[in-house]
Amino acid sequence: MPVGRTAPAPPAPGTVLPDTPTPGPAPGRGPLRREGPAKLTGTALYTDDLVFPGAWHGATIRSTEARARLLAIELDPAFDWSKVVVVTAGDIPGPNIVNSIQDDQPILATDEIRHHAEPIVLVAAPDRALLRQAVGQVIVRTEPLAPVLDPLASDRVFVHYEIETGDLAAGFAEATLVIEGEYRVGHQEQLYIENNAMIAVPRADGGVAVHGSLQCPYYVHNALKRSLLLTDEQAQVVQAETGGGFGGKEEYPSILALHAALLARACGRPVRMIYDRHEDIAATTKRHPAVVRYRSGVAADGRLVAQDIEIVMDAGAYCTLSPVVLSRGTLHAGGPYACPNVRIRSRAVATNTPPNGAFRGFGAPQTEFAAEMQVNRIAEALGESPLDLRRRWLYRPGDTTPTGQVLRESVAAEEVLERAAEAAEFERVRARTAGDRAQRGPDARSAHGIGLALAWHGAGFTGSGEVHLASVASVELTADGRLVILIGSTEMGQGTKTIFPQLVADALGVPMDDVEFAPQDTALVPDSGPTVASRTAMVVGGLVIEACRRLRAVVEERSGGPFADTYRADAGTHGATRIDQHFRPYPGVDFDDTTYRGDAYPAFGWASAVAEVDVDLDTGEVAVRSVVAADDVGRVIHPVLAEGQVEGGTLQAVGYATIEEIKLHDGRYLNDRLATYLIPTALDAPRISTILVEAPFSGAPHGAKGIGELPMDVGAPAVVAAIHDATGVWIHDLPASPERILAAMDTLVRR
Amino acid sequence: MIEPPLVSPPTLADAYRLLAESVYRPIAGGTDVLVQLSGQLGPPPDRLLDLWRLDELRGIELDGDALVLGALTTYSGIRRSAVCRDLLPALVEAAATVGAAQIQNRATLGGNIANASPAGDMLPVLLATDATIVVGSIRGERSIPARSFWTGYRQTALRPDEIVIRIRIPLVADRQVRFRKIGTRRAQAISKVVVGLSWVAPTSGSPWRTVRLGLGSVAERPIRVTATEAFLEGRLPTPDTAAEAAQRVAAEIQPIDDVRSTADYRRAVTARVLHRLIREAGSW
Structure with a gap:
């Protein structure tokens, strides 16, 4: 199949630097990853590699019930408690x-325990053996309470939204075809390579420094200041090398840092809290399960005239980030299709299960799975190609979304769809699989299928989120003539440490090797907002470029010569020059958080995927053979890293589609180990062909819109459509496991 | 990780003596035992007896009309063995499905047998080939047929002082052996269903004789389904045979729902895979 990496267009001359040539690596090319050699040679220092002499080890005693009254915490008097420290909520x-x-x-829980694995007591000891003994001597007395485990039965609503546009009743009245569906998606574990890990070190000023695996240093900073009553300076957060996050280290490190810091305060020494995989899976956040009920109306002439959507997300026991996860899920629920009459109602509810949180895609994969299932089922009902149907319905420049946002620019739905479909030869393969299906006997061993999906993904924070974040990014020419990037944005494997020096080198006209990247330490770098929402390259990257332009202007004004030739001398004469660039709202972007009207996102990224699968008709096993992914990222900064994001996100989506599943019993995860929570291995990975599309966003100086989450939105619906193409059955619930496929096929045979 | 005391005897005789004196948990490749040392999956063993140095328990050889594999034979060893490939390819096929390369380099056939997991990948093949498990102790050696070796959930016929020392698989003329493992993914997966099937037939048109059907992950231990075997005995691999055998095996097993799969799925897939194997044998 003539599919391959498609080299992105080089940056349009003059886009970034209109006035000078570019001596260093520039956007559009790909230098080696900055931290790559250390990771490859094993010298990179992850949290557990950090040595703090005299450090104790900490442990968390957790609930073994989904819901209970906490009656007492008792310490066995036979044990010598003077050798360890114990922390409870009262401390x-x-x-x-x-x-x-x-x-x-x-x-730490006090009166009521609200989920399995909820932290209740902390213990630290000088060595692990003593720690294990001490943990065994803590008795937690509880009285069970009836848990709420079914989100549809929960009457505790953390947040709800409603978006309505047009006249829904009129839309359905006009419809000649109405398709309804209920789609259920389950938990998904981020499964970063490195588990959550944190080391707290007491500071001489009475504060605490924490070193850990984390995405958002300032989230942790705020959490420490608030609950430990510390000043900005007393709370210090330092990111260690971080082995993956995918959202799983967005909010969770706050509670872990608090635990480590409380123990460090109690014993007056550094305390290490390094989760093993079992604790990490059992206790930390997952992707929200969701139930999406969907009703779509199609007019006689084939127009999409009505969408009525109801979303219920299971937040788990506490709110965490559910309001923003649900918000993104709600705003994306219609899919990338123009429809005049839309109602989307959503709620995030409490259950007595561990809290769910951020995970690549952040609510959108759940609802866009439902949206794409609807489109594919409608295409089937109309007897129309799913590609042609999307061609008619997809957003084009000038279209209006359900919040009233007019898509003025950077709309690449059509381009990603056409590029993916062409590269995958979608219609040719689809004709072949249709022929195979027609000729297939009842005892066929396997079946091949092809499926298509299209998605949009809002770039940056939702609504007025970026305005509230008020991010700061800085660039400094130091007194000794070095160029340093000062941002709170973190590297977790996605490439931050590489692309920012690229952007700065390009903006200043200097070699990339001359650009340094300050450590992500809250004592050194400003709050650039969290490293989430695929916002870093777009929002923080934009701020850094603006800061560079100002720095360059200041120096060139003083020196009268090109920056690259004069900045070292300038530092010698004028000392350090630091530019702090503050976020300014994107012009013309306005959103009302109360009415949910307006520009939900400054721009959208667009993604399409075509998947091919083989289904074993004896066993229902699915082998995803290939995925062609076309993703519009605005502007490619580093093609190799960008393709890596698409490949990794696609494989994570394939896992979500086919095998990844958390099973619960009485509110406890049953498969909370790597032996039982399975993700695809290299052998299960499809051949992934990435096509990077560039529809730049004018609000960012470099045009980039972010990439990390896009592929997560399209993989699962494409795979499930391919399973349908192979077998003729629709799997409404993720994952489309062999158990579900076989059950659905048997139903089909009986009919 | 808990690290119980470990002794590492240099000879099999030393190992027998130690086992006669006190209770040890034998450890070979450690792929099952190391997981238990976390202490999270039940009480960890008190004392470990390391078998890794016992070269007497290594080697794959032909002994008359039997293939004899030392208990310390690794899956990589089976995969590399020309003798196994030539004489019992189903064993090689099964070895290739165990864990992944790192596990196959350490995990041993004897360990898989002694660990007695109902999901042990190799065990249905041993059942289907009438293998004999030879066990030894200071009191001497004895042979236990595979069909009576696993006595209950993670229970074996081993006495506390005995260890598995070798596996003897008779090589039977005109025997066909088939293996299928159904797991959640293509490597590093514990099975949902394992099927080992063998029969003797001089030609593809001959009736099946000495039919053996060993199954994993459908009961509390690896089992043979003797009623289905009896039905297949003397039959030709026709469509009617396949349909009836599939129905019978589905009725004969009582799998359960667990974290890896469902009873319904296991029953259906066992039947469908058996149907497929008979169909392939009959070339229809």
């Missing part, structure tokens, strides 16, 4: 709250 100097959107999650 927290400030509020017993993990700082987040709502003040509902305690650092």
Whole structure:
């Protein structure tokens, strides 16, 4: 199949630097990853590699019930407690709250236990053997309470939204075809390579420094300040090398840092809290399960005239980031299709299960799976190609979304769809699989199928989120003539440490090797906002470029010569020059958080995927053979890293589609180990062909819109469509496991 | 990780003596035992007896009309063995499905047998080939047929002082052996269903004799389904045979729902795979 890496167009001359040639590596090319050699040679220092002499080891005693009254915490008097420290909620100097959107999650449970694996008591000891003994001598007395485990039965709503546009009743009245569906998606574990890990070190000023595996240093900083009653300086957060996050280290490190810091305060020494995989899977956040009910109306002439969508997300026991996860899921639920009459109602509810949180895609994969299932089922009902149907319905420049946002620019739905479909030869393969299906006997061994999906993904924070974040990014020409990037954005494997020096080298006209990247330490770098929402390259990258332009202007004004030739001398004469660039709202972008009207995102990224599968008709096993992914990222900064993001996101989506599943019993995860929570191996990985499309966003100086989450939105619906093409059955619930496929096929045979 | 005391005897005789004196948990490649040392999956063993140095328990050889494999034979060893490939390719096929390369380099056939997991990948093949498990102790050696070796959930016929020392698989003229493992993914997966099937037939048109059907992950231990075997005995691999055998095996097993799969799925897939194997044998 003539599919391959498609080299992105080189940056248009003059796009970034209109006035000078570019001596260093520039956007559009790909230097080696900055931290790559250290990772490859094993010298990179992850949290567990950091040595703090005299450090103790910490452990968390957790709930073994989904819901209970906490009656007492007892320490066996036979044990010598003088050799260890024990921390309970009463030892927290400030509020017993993990700082987040709502003040509902305690650092340690007090009266009521609300989920399995909820932290109750902390223990630290000088060595692991003593720690294990001490943990065994803590008795937690509880009285069970009836848990709420079914989100549809939960009456505790953390947040709800409603978006309505047009006249839904009129839309359905005009419809000659109405397709309804209910789609269920389950938990998904991020499964970063490195588990959550944190080391807290007491500071001489009475504060605490934490070193850990994390995405958002300032989230942790705020959490420490608030609950330990510390000043900005007393709370110090340092990111260690971080082995993956995918959202799983967005909010969770706050509670872990608080635990480590409380123990470090109690024993007056550094305390290490390094989760093993079992604890990490059992206790940390997952992708929100969701139930999406969908009703679509199609007019006689084939127009999409009505969408009525109801979303219920299971937040788990505490709110965490559910309001923003649900918001993104709600805003994307219609899919990338123009429809005049839309109602989307959504709610995130509490259950007595571990809290769910951020995970690549952040609510959108759940609802866009449902949206794409609807489109594919409608195409089948109309007897029309799913490609042709999308061609008619997809957003084009000038179209209006359900929030009233007019898509003025950077709309590449059509381009990603056409590029993916062409590269995958979608119609040719589809004709072949249709022929195979017609000729297939009842005893056929396997079946091949092809499926298509299209998605949009809002770039940056939702609504006015970026305005509230008020991010700062800095560039400094130091007194000794070095160029240093100062941002709070973190490297977790996606390439931050490489692309920012690229952007700065390009903006200043200097070699990339001359650009340094300050450590992600809150004592050194400003709050550039969290490293989430595929926002770093777009938003923080834009700020850094603006800062560079100002720095360059200042120096060139003083020196009268080109920056690259004069900046070292300038530093010698004028000392350090630091530019702090503050976020300014994107012009013409306005959103009302209360009415949910307006520009939900400054721009959207667009993605399409075509998947081919083989289904074993004896066993229902699915082998995803290939995925062609076309993703519009605005502007490619580093093609190799960008393709890596698409490949990794696609494989994570293939896992979500086919095998990744958390099974629960009484609110406890049954498969909370790597032996039982399975993700695809290299042998299960399809051949992934990446096509990078560039529809730049004018609000960012370099045009980039972000990439990390895009592929996660399209993989699962494409794979499930391919399973349908192979077998004739629709799998409405993720994952499309062999158990579900075989059950659906048997139903089909009986009919 | 808990690290119990470990002794590492240099000879099999030393190992027998130690086992006669006190209770040890034998450890070979460690792929099952190391997981238990986390202490999270039940009490860890008190004392370990390391078998890795016992070269007497290594080697794959032909002994008359039997293939004899030392208990310390690794899956990589089976995969590399020309003798196994030539004489019992189903064993090689099964070895290739165990864990992944790192596991196959350490995990041993004897360990898989002694660990007695109902999901042990190799065990249905041993059942289907009438293998004999030879065990030894200071009191001497004895042979236990595979069909009576696994006595219950993770229970074996081994006495506390005995270890598995070798496996003897008779090589039977005109025997066909088939293997299928159904797991969640293509490597590093614990099975949902394992099927080992063998029969003797001089030609593809001959009726099946000495039919053996060993199954994994459908009961509390690896089992043979003797009623289905009896049905297949003397029959030709026709469509009617396949349909009836599939129905019978589905009725004969009582799998359970667990974290890896469902009873319904296991029953259906066992039947469908058996149907497929008979169909392939009959070339229809």
